[in-house]
Amino acid sequence: xxxxxKYGPAPAEExxxxxCVVTYPEPCGRVAAGEVWALPFCEAHGNEAHAxxxxxxxxxxxxxxxxxxxxxxNARPARNPLLIAAVGAATVPGERPSPDHGEAIRAAYAxxxxxxxxxxxxxxxxxxxxxxxxxxxxxxxxxxxxxxxxEAHEAGQxxxxxxLEPIREYETVQQELALAxxxxxxxxxxxxxxxxxxxxxPE
Numbered sequence: 001x002x003x004x005x006k007y008g009p010a011p012a013e014e015x016x017x018x019x020c021v022v023t024y025p026e027p028c029g030r031v032a033a034g035e036v037w038a039l040p041f042c043e044a045h046g047n048e049a050h051a052x053x054x055x056x057x058x059x060x061x062x063x064x065x066x067x068x069x070x071x072x073x074n075a076r077p078a079r080n081p082l083l084i085a086a087v088g089a090a091t092v093p094g095e096r097p098s099p100d101h102g103e104a105i106r107a108a109y110a111x112x113x114x115x116x117x118x119x120x121x122x123x124x125x126x127x128x129x130x131x132x133x134x135x136x137x138x139x140x141x142x143x144x145x146x147x148x149x150x151e152a153h154e155a156g157q158x159x160x161x162x163x164l165e166p167i168r169e170y171e172t173v174q175q176e177l178a179l180a181x182x183x184x185x186x187x188x189x190x191x192x193x194x195x196x197x198x199x200x201x202p203e
Contacts, residue, residue, distance in 0.1 A: 002057055004041070004050035006034035020045055021162070022108075024169040025115050037153045037161050048108040051101040052172065056146040105176050109169075116177040125186040134178035142171035 007018075020028035020042035032040030036049040105111075120134035145168045152160040 002053045004034050004036050004046045021165055022169055023166055037149050039161055039165055044108040048104040051104040052146050055101050056143060105172055109173050111176050116181055117174050120178045120181050133182060135182055138171050138175040138178050142175055145171060
């Protein structure tokens with residue numbers, strides 16, 4: 001489920017190979033190279049979907065471990081010292097998921113400023129950036145959709161997967177466009193202002 005399961009060589013008589021499922025911001029149009037969540041993806045979009053699936057599973061596992069430790073510590077701390085210690089020492093197998101999801105998004109999708117969500121463009125970052133920015137909105141929405149897709153795949157619900165995938169694509173692209181907007185309208189101007197102040201600072 002978490003892997004990009006590559007197809008083998010297509011039979012010579014196959015006239016209609018499966019096409020990549022991606023439709024946002026425009027239909028991919030490439031022949032599928034394999035599957036993630038039993039959905040067909042080309043090489044680039046499959047790598048991105050694979051990275052998204054692994055990232056969601058990794059973060060979900062981390063949350064489950066932390067939740068279990070908190071439950072054990074609060075529910076019966078004196079009765080389970082060994083179990084609490086074992087859970088506290090547990091880690092999610094491996095390092096942070098690879099490939100990096102942001103890199104995979106940028107390799108797979110055309111990120112055009114003109115496709116940025118109007119709510120992102122209208123957002124006022126203010127003087128001090130808050131936690132609840134458009135980047136956060138789209139990250140959280142993407143994470144929720146990918147979680148639903150994992151559950152739908154486990155439950156054998158292909159129609160739901162096909163319905164959720166366009167939403168995932170939209171939130172994935174908008175996440176990166178929101179990050180670029182935040183850099184362009186908030187981070188870059190503040191860096192420039194700091195550099196100007198530093199340039200006129202007396203020796």
